[in-house]
Amino acid sequence: xxxxxxxxxxxxxxxxxxxxxxxxxxxxxxxxxxxxxxxxxxxxxxxxxxxxxxxxxxxxxxxxxxxxxxxxxxxxxxxxxxxxxxxxxxxxxxxxxxxxxxxxxxxxxxxxxxxxxxxxxxxxxxxxxxxxxxxxxxxxxxxxxxxxxxxxxxxxxxxxxxxxxxxxxxxxxxxx
Numbered sequence: 001x002x003x004x005x006x007x008x009x010x011x012x013x014x015x016x017x018x019x020x021x022x023x024x025x026x027x028x029x030x031x032x033x034x035x036x037x038x039x040x041x042x043x044x045x046x047x048x049x050x051x052x053x054x055x056x057x058x059x060x061x062x063x064x065x066x067x068x069x070x071x072x073x074x075x076x077x078x079x080x081x082x083x084x085x086x087x088x089x090x091x092x093x094x095x096x097x098x099x100x101x102x103x104x105x106x107x108x109x110x111x112x113x114x115x116x117x118x119x120x121x122x123x124x125x126x127x128x129x130x131x132x133x134x135x136x137x138x139x140x141x142x143x144x145x146x147x148x149x150x151x152x153x154x155x156x157x158x159x160x161x162x163x164x165x166x167x168x169x170x171x172x173x174x175x176x
């Protein structure tokens with residue numbers, strides 16, 4: 001395998017979060033700062049974020065937008081971050097938001113935190129719950145926290161949590 005920085009090699013999207021761990025204000029600020037420095041087309045920085053910390057009103061509003069099948073484990077995350085994009089070219093701005101979320105995720109790994117990104121949620125309902133201005137399109141919810149005990153998860157999720165990680169070989173990813 002080619003050399004890969006440990007920040008990428010050890011990045012992982014768990015479902016087991018420590019229900020007692022909190023993010024410090026400095027950690028939350030560091031994640032947002034990393035996202036702020038992501039590249040974007042024409043330096044447009046079309047991303048916007050809403051951040052909720054465990055049990056505050058924003059966190060609750062984000063949590064209820066998620067499918068009930070995810071709420072059971074997401075509720076243990078210390079922080080929920082909504083990533084939204086704005087601007088006329090939705091494909092370009094969504095791509096740029098993806099860059100920002102990727103930077104946030106790598107910074108979380110550097111801080112010993114874990115991020116699980118979710119794309120299945122009630123986007124329209126969340127926009128209303130958060131009173132987002134028109135043109136701000138939520139695209140992702142990132143659950144952030146410290147690693148919890150996978151044996152606290154239901155059996156079906158525990159198996160997925162403790163199985164070996166698999167990635168496709170690079171050869172399968174190349175277009176010929």
